[in-house]
Amino acid sequence: MARIWNFVGKFGSAGSGNGQFNTLCAIQVSGSYIYVSDRGNARIQVFNKTTYSHVANISLPNSGIPYDLDVDSTYIYVTDTVNKKMHIFKIQDFSLHASFTIREYTSTGGIVTVFCVSNAYIYTVSRSWGNEPYMYIYNQGTYTQANYYSLSVAAFNWHDMNLPYKEIEAYVTANTMAGISTPLGNIGINDGFNAVAMDSNYIYIARPYANLIAVYNRSTLAFCENFGSGGINNGQFNTPTFIAVDLSTSRIFVVDSNNNRIQEFELVIGEAPAAPSGLTANDIGGRSVQLNWVDNS
Known part of the structure; x- marks a missing residue:
C-alpha cells in the first residue's frame, strides 16, 4: 500500500501582526484550536484549527x-x-489561572519543556547544554514539587530516533506516576527542540537540519518513511523544529521555523498505481519518440 503525506494547508509569515511570527517555538492542537508559542513576539497565538484564522493572543505576566x-x-x-x-x-477565555516557579537543573538555566500533564501531575523536563536532563513533577492544584528524577542522556540522543518517547513513556509507566501510560505531550531533546510527537499509531520526529519529518511505528519502532525536503514550497521546510498531532484527525502540524509558518499534513494510504502494460515506442523522427501503452486505470 502506498503511503503519502499530503499537504493540507499552511499559515503564517514573518512579522509582529496577528498571524505573523518571530522565532516560532512550540505548537499544540486541542479541540478547535491551534496554540503556537511565538517567542520573539512574547506571546501565545491561538488559531482556528479549520480556517487558520487568528482567534487570540495570550501575553505572559x-x-x-x-x-x-x-x-x-x-x-x-x-x-x-x-x-x-x-x-x-x-x-475557556485565555485568562490567567495560576503561576508557579519551575525548577531548572543548573543555576545557569536551560530549556524547560512541558512533557505532559494529567489530572494529578504536571511533568516538565529541564535540559541544559552538557548536563543530564531532569524530570520535575508538580502536583496539580497546589503546584508544589512532588518529585524529580534524573533521565539518561541516551534518552535524548538526537541520533537514536528510537529512544526519546519510548524510554520516557516506559519510565513514567514503570513508576506509576499518575498512572500515565500514553503521554502525548512533547519532549525536548538535546538540540533544544521539541522535535517529537506521537499518536496511538506513530511517532513523529522533526529533523531540523535534514528538513524532513521521520515517521516510526509506535508499537514496533519500525521506520515507516521520511517526508519533506528543503525549500519554501508547500511540503518543503526550512528548519522544522516542533511538531504536534491533532488526535481527533491524526493530522500533523509542523513548525517550519525559518519559513515563519505552520504546515498541516495528512496521511493517505492507498494502492500504488499500476505500471502501464503493452508499452511500445515509435520513432517519429529527429530525437522524438511516440510512446503507446494500455491504460490500466
Whole structure:
C-alpha cells in the first residue's frame, strides 16, 4: 500500500501582526484550536484549527517570554524562560489561572519543556547544554514539587530516533506516576527542540537540519518513511523544529521555523498505481519518440 503525506494547508509569515511570527517555538492542537508559542513576539497565538484564522493572543505576566506549552481540556500550560515560571491559562477565555516557579537543573538555566500533564501531575523536563536532563513533577492544584528524577542522556540522543518517547513513556509507566501510560505531550531533546510527537499509531520526529519529518511505528519502532525536503514550497521546510498531532484527525502540524509558518499534513494510504502494460515506442523522427501503452486505470 502506498503511503503519502499530503499537504493540507499552511499559515503564517514573518512579522509582529496577528498571524505573523518571530522565532516560532512550540505548537499544540486541542479541540478547535491551534496554540503556537511565538517567542520573539512574547506571546501565545491561538488559531482556528479549520480556517487558520487568528482567534487570540495570550501575553505572559511580568513581560514573560514563552517557550514550551501543553494543553488539556481545561488549561494551557506555558513555560516562561525569563521569569522561570509556568503560567496556566484557562482554555475557556485565555485568562490567567495560576503561576508557579519551575525548577531548572543548573543555576545557569536551560530549556524547560512541558512533557505532559494529567489530572494529578504536571511533568516538565529541564535540559541544559552538557548536563543530564531532569524530570520535575508538580502536583496539580497546589503546584508544589512532588518529585524529580534524573533521565539518561541516551534518552535524548538526537541520533537514536528510537529512544526519546519510548524510554520516557516506559519510565513514567514503570513508576506509576499518575498512572500515565500514553503521554502525548512533547519532549525536548538535546538540540533544544521539541522535535517529537506521537499518536496511538506513530511517532513523529522533526529533523531540523535534514528538513524532513521521520515517521516510526509506535508499537514496533519500525521506520515507516521520511517526508519533506528543503525549500519554501508547500511540503518543503526550512528548519522544522516542533511538531504536534491533532488526535481527533491524526493530522500533523509542523513548525517550519525559518519559513515563519505552520504546515498541516495528512496521511493517505492507498494502492500504488499500476505500471502501464503493452508499452511500445515509435520513432517519429529527429530525437522524438511516440510512446503507446494500455491504460490500466
